[in-house]
Amino acid sequence: MKYILVTGGVISGIGKGIIASSIGTILKSCGLRVTAIKIDPYINIDAGTFSPYEHGEVFVLNDGGEVDLDLGNYERFLDINLYKDNNITTGKIYQHVINKERHGDYLGKTVQVVPHITDAVQEWVMNQAKVPVDDDRKEPQICVIELGGTIGDIEGMPFVEAFRQFQFKAKRENFCNIHVSLVPQPNATGEQKTKPTQNSVRALRGLGLSPDLIVCRSAKPIEMAVKEKISMFCHVEPEQVSTLLIVKYVGQRLRADLIVYERLLKVCSIALVGKYTKLSDCYASVFKALEHSALAINHKLDLMYIDSTELERSTEVENSVKYHQAWHKLCKADGILVPGGFGIRGTEGKLQAISWARTKKKPFLGVCLGMQLAVVEFARNCLNWKDANSTEFDPDTKNPVVIDMPEHNPGDMGGTMRLGKRRTVFKTQNSILRKLYGDETFVEERHRHRYEVNPELTHSFEEKGLKFVGHDTEGNRMEIIELENHPYFVGVQFHPEFSSRPMKPSPPYLGLLLAATGTLNAYLQRGCKLSPRDYPVQLFRSPEKEFFIY
Template sequence: MRFLVITGGVISGLGKGTITSSLGHLLKEHGLRVTALKIDPYLNYDAGTMNPYQHGEVFVLNDGSEVDLDLGNYERFLDEDMTGENNITTGKVYSEVIRKERRGDFLGSTVQIIPHITNEIKRRVRAVASRGYDIVLIEVGGTVGDIESMPFLEAMRQIRREEGDGNVLFAHVTLVPEIGANLEQKTKPTQHSVKELREIGIQPDMIFCRSQRPITPETRRKISLFTDVPESGIVSVHNVENVYLLPDILERQGIVQHICSRLSIPVGTYRDTWADFRKNLLQPREWVKIAVVGKYTELQDAYMSHRETFTHITGNTGVGVEIKWIDSDSLLRSTEPLDEVHGILIPGGFGYRGVEGKVVAARYARERGVPFLGICLGFQVAVVEFARDVLGYTDANSTEFDRNTRHPVIDILPEQKGIQDLGGTMRLGMKLVRVKDGTLARRIYSSPEIMERHRHRYEVNPEFIQEMEDAGLVFSGTDEEGIRMEILELKGRENFIAAQYHAEFLSRPMRPSPLHRHLVLQALKYKRPKEIEAR
């Protein structure tokens, strides 16, 4: 087993996840079998109940695991499906150790951080590594020195001792700030961070230097001198306009050769399957403006997968997407912000705040012919809007927001009734969707069956389906039994569609989400006559 452990120092938010993902992509492009594992030191069992303001997007995997958003990066960069085992949390580790203690597995021993907690961490790491990979990338969340991270770093130190120096490498991500009028690159934060890492018994083999500009040869030499890391292992990770450009920057610094040399792995020829993709990102031939209408718009990481999906579409089509983030509540005062966009996306979400503004956006798109895509809550909002403004049920709502509505067009899933615990209890993960023949959805997917990821507790109320379809709403996709509505569209409209599932979670750089791609191409079609009219 070979491992590459990525730690972080100085401050959080330096981009360990993007660096880990980029390394995984490069190693795979050189012909190696690679996977990635994220360690999150928080006490939560998983990310499912965490507030987007604190944690960003909750990413959902095929097996229904609700995980850190970095798992989304791993899947996109490696083009591999992860499982819940690829995300280790303090909550998972301690829960398992306590369960074993209650069962008597430790034969009366005093349960301690070392060896019991560290052994459980190592067991989980090796379970992932045992699937037959050449290299397992392990990203340790948080910053060196955090009390929460200490058991995980100790476990990583032990793995190196047990597996041997030639099978485990450590990479440390640090900040190289630029100070003063001449923007001198300062190495002292990196020196202190490596010193702290050494104090817990870990000597890094590589240092990834986060900086505004490429690090200078002098900076590289100085960091190498003070950290005992060879210059070939000092890597510049300077700011780039798009994260998908980073792997190429790392490749040009010979980092794969350095890693494979240290791990005694033969390295294959670099395939660079993203070459044309990068060209389109750097020079889009046309642009459209898409409104993302939500309640976390000031914190864009809450909608990271949507943002990345639009990037995938640009890389494949050459059509650039300018995202206009719109706080849904602002639309209750005026819809003027929507007048300048060429398409509208309403993403998923929970809680009543912001919902009425999303209803306004759905009505605007339906009445004015603006290209529209609703995802999860956006799907449900489109149903509520249709019931209110087409069927005339002015109080129509979801029982999530109004338990006493006389027209509950969205209601809780039957199996969700009576559930008390919030974590891990929704309809989660990959589910089969049947797509009806002769519909817009069928033309988009070109298949009678698709598999998509879900995360919801509420569904379209079957009591209202026939009435809505008679009025022009088409439910073009259902679950496997034909009971739950999965896709909706408007009769006679090519640019209005919504889905109960999260199409953005399966989007990859070379295989963008078909629904998002359709939205962008319809936005381009909508934009062109408006440009001619403006002239």
């Protein structure tokens, strides 16, 4: 087993996740079996209780793990399925060590950060790196490990010490450290500054790790003199300092001729109506799923984020301006998406957007809460149940069309939802989504929710044309809705964006883009096959392999 440790310096958000994902993808393209581990130095056990504004979206794995969004990058880039133990947190490590201490595993010894915490980190990494992530169930050959945070942060020190020890345990030929750093270029001088990178590498080396490669992030390609300066002060060769590591490596390793094609792409605009629109990372997987689908049909995605609260009428002048701007975006969109979420804030605005999509026959996709609100909107405006609501927002509603699940335990904040991969069975062949999924009798997608459509009321909806075409295996939980006599009005209780891949776009999202571009019927008539002109743009070609840009 070989290990690549990706560390970061100077500032957070420097791009370690993208570098780690890209390196893993290149290595996999070379025929190697690759896995990935993300280390987050926070004390939380997992990402499940975070506000989206803290760390972006909570990514859900097949096994129900609620993890950092970077694992979504790994799954999409590497086209693999990871597990909750591929995300290591300080909380998990300390919980593991404390449980062992309570069980008497340390035989009365004083339990300390060194060696017990650091040993636990190394054991976790070695054990998880061996877990197969591909269908052939073979053990990976390379493990790419991203150490979250910034070198020098006090909370990351135990992990840095663990890898200082680990490099000798793994042996030099099996361990590589890539350090990602910032080279700022102040406007006042226009000069690229190397001092932050020097200090970052000095701090890393002072902790016992010496980088084999330094990836410099900068507004412009770094100059040769800057590269040589970093080389001299950071104890590496100039060729070990790069801003174009990925492209260089592909060209050298695969002897590939770089071919770039430019195409004029038609634009498809999608309005994403949510409550966390000020930070795009809150909907990272949704954006990727839409992007995968747009590229699959050779369109450029124009994603318009709309704060759902701004669709609600207000008497304040400032909010009135925002109200009209938000509605202008919604009205000009080719399709409308209402994603998942929690809490009552902004729900009335989402209901307004759903009503607009239904009555104006705009292509619509509702995910999780988006599906639940589509049911609420239909109940209020088509069944005339004016007080219809979810018990999440109104526990005393006379028409509880969405209810909390029996196993939901509100007394605990962690892992109480219905999580992970679950099976959805199609109950009819006359379903758009079933056709988009390849006419399968069932699908398996990832879930993350506490509330569900009330199964006792579904017959009233179906009589009016809102069909529940997908159920769970017991037939009790409503998983998919489709509206009759509408170009595309679909809701799913699961989160299909988590399983979308660049070469395998998520069917519900692909359906939305096809409907928004007016090509859904033609796609269905072709047996859900893309026409030749819709194939992706070729980027690399070599005698053995082909690579495509996504």
